Amino acid sequence: MLQLNFDLLKFIAGPDNVSTGVFDLESHSRDESFHQPHLPDVVVWPQSSVQVSEITALANEKKIPLIPWGAGTSVEGNPIPVNGGIVLDMQHMNKVLEIRHKDFQADLEPGITHRELNKKLRGFGLFFPPDPGAPATIGGMIANNAKGIRTVKYGSTKDYILKLEVVLPDGEIVKLGTNTTKSSSGYNLCQLFCGSEGTLGVITEITLRLVGLPPEFMAAVATFDSVERATNSVFQIMISGIEPAALELLDSAVLRAINRDKRVNLKEKPTLLMEFHGASRLVLEQDLKLVAEICQDNSCLGFDSGIGKARREELWGARYNAFDSIKRDNLGASVLLVDTAVPLSKLGEMVQFSQEALRRTGVKGYIFGHAGDGNIHLNLIGNPDDKLQWGLVQRVNEEIVNHALDLGGTATGEHGVGVGKGKFMLKEHGSSLRLMKKVKQLLDPQGIMNPGKIFE
Ligand SMILES: Cc1cc2nc3c(=O)[nH]c(=O)nc-3n(C[C@H](O)[C@H](O)[C@H](O)COP(=O)(O)OP(=O)(O)OC[C@H]3O[C@@H](n4cnc5c(N)ncnc54)[C@H](O)[C@@H]3O)c2cc1C
Structure with a gap:
């Protein structure tokens, strides 16, 4: 006790x-x-x-x-x-303390959600781009280094941290970082706490860098008869010099689940869901023309870029809710979420390897993810009480993560190590895992901060 x-x-x-x-x-x-x-x-x-x-x-x-x-x-x-x-x-610590719009900066407490923050920033023509889809707090997003659909253009939460106030495990309050967007002064301690998952200290105040709201948005949907053709298109779009603001891949199983759950009436074929942000409609229309050509060269079955605001919001709402739609498609079962990311040239190989593992083992799975970042979410379905079946689910998870690591990837592109990914840390980080443990020991010698996470 x-x-x-x-x-x-x-x-x-x-x-x-x-x-x-x-x-x-x-x-x-x-x-x-x-x-x-x-x-x-x-x-x-x-x-x-x-x-x-x-x-x-x-x-x-x-x-x-x-x-x-x-x-x-x-x-x-x-x-x-x-x-x-x-x-x-x-x-309860959820206040915006100051918005310095001419500096593109805001000071805030960690408990505010990204949605609430963005509502307050809209009037200044500014926004904080990372968006994990869920109503996450900025403190939790920093601690997990959250990403999301817009990372392909705007980067991760880590790219927006200028300053942090952190309470260390012994109670000392420290202030880290500076108010400039560039600094070469000393160790970058803000980044040490980003992705630390609450294991090094408590973030109590934050200064974020912000960006201007883009004046024009356009979306497009392309469907293909194979995931391979879709992933080839991803690579070619990315190398074309066009910068999509979102480039998401969804396989047929995910489309079936969201059609059933959200009635969005999309073709149940491998699909790329894309968004583009820019200064003018003319520029965006030219970009979309090139993207359409790339998709057509990869024999896409359909390319729709005439998507109005309401439909765009409906489609992104469905994409954001894909995880819940998959859960509702499998009521009573558990979802093990694989979150590998690989270098972009290996995306197609990674998706094919995942599909093959599902076929070989008969495990039910749904493939989707932030394809433009090489980040694939494979949702594996099973019942942890059924030891045989759950053993297979675990085996598929391990095979896929190990394969991603062999390709130079990571066990977790954005969800963090938490409880489930600790077993892959040694393979991913080798001897630098020892350095991480030394940092943990230095800052939290009693091991009180969020024990049982990151390190097995
Ligand atoms: C439907 C759905 C979709 C999602 N999609 C994405 C996605 O696309 N991309 C993505 O990156 N994530 C995604 N997530 C995961 C999740 O939203 C993110 O990991 C988010 O960063 C968690 O924030 P939170 O506020 O809920 O933090 P919590 O879950 O409460 O905590 C996260 C971690 O941060 C620590 N922590 C929280 N606050 C602080 C603080 N002030 N100081 C120090 N440590 C702290 C906690 O101890 C914990 O380790 C999704 C989740 C759901 C449910």
Whole structure:
């Protein structure tokens, strides 16, 4: 039993901001993944960096696990409190502190979601491009280095961090980074915390770089009779010099699931869903003409670029919800999410290898992903209680991730290591995994921060 002093936590954060109620514990025991839920001992909603610092120092002194929590939308078990302890839910620290629109910068607290932030930025003609589709917080996005459909043009969350305030495991509050978009001054400590999955400290304040909202948007849908023709087109679009703002691949199984769930009436054939952003319609129309030619050279079955705003929003809504549509297509089953990314020249080979693994083993799977980034999500369906079937699902997962690593890829393009990808870390990082462990040991010698993540 933890030596937790609930009265002291209530004194620090206020009695209404500390809970051991069943609903609160359960809703902080799981993320959106299939990974085994685990109850924390207590949930605290801090209101300030000073409160975070006091709670962290207390946890450190008593060696109590401390797990920062954003919106719990992770898909790799990243915020699950596998050893219990204190969950620090950051969602009450959700203010935009200042928007300096002439500098393209905003200061904010970590609990604001990217959607809320973008609503506030719209009036200034600015936006924060990374968009994982789920209502994630900026703190959680930094901690997982989230990406999404727009990464192919705009980059990842890591590319937008200018400054961070972080509470270290011993309670010290440190400020990292500068207000300039370029600096060669010293180690880049902001990037150390980006992708650290809450294992090194708690992010309590953020300065983001922003970009101007593009004046024109256009979308296109291309269908093919094989995934290979679709992936060939991806490569040729990317090398043509055109910069799609989104370039997504969906296989026939995914199309079937979203048609059934969202009634979007798309052809159930391998499909590329694309978006283009630009300064004028004329430029975008020229880009789309070239993209259409590339798809036609790859014998596409159909190319539709006359898509109005309402249809565009409907299609992206369906794409964002693909994970949920797949879950609803398989009620009662679990979804193991493979998240490999490979160098672009290997995308076709990776998709073919995945299809072959599904055919050979008979495991049910859905292939989609951010093809322009070489990032494939293969959703594998099974029942963890059926040991034989789940063993096969695990085997397919391991074969595919190992193949991606052999091709120079990564075990996780965007979801993070969490609970499920730790077993691939040594193969992916070799001796530099030792360096990561040394960093963890230096910053968190008691091992209180989000234990059981990143390292097996
Ligand atoms: C339908 C769906 C689609 C998705 N699509 C994508 C996608 O396209 N791309 C993508 O990248 N992700 C995607 N995700 C995954 C998820 O949205 C991201 O990983 C997101 O970054 C999680 O943010 P969150 O606020 O929910 O954080 P949480 O899940 O609550 O936490 C994430 C991690 O960050 C840590 N953390 C949270 N806040 C802080 C803080 N203030 N300080 C330090 N550590 C902190 C937690 O301990 C945990 O390890 C998707 C999820 C869903 C459900």
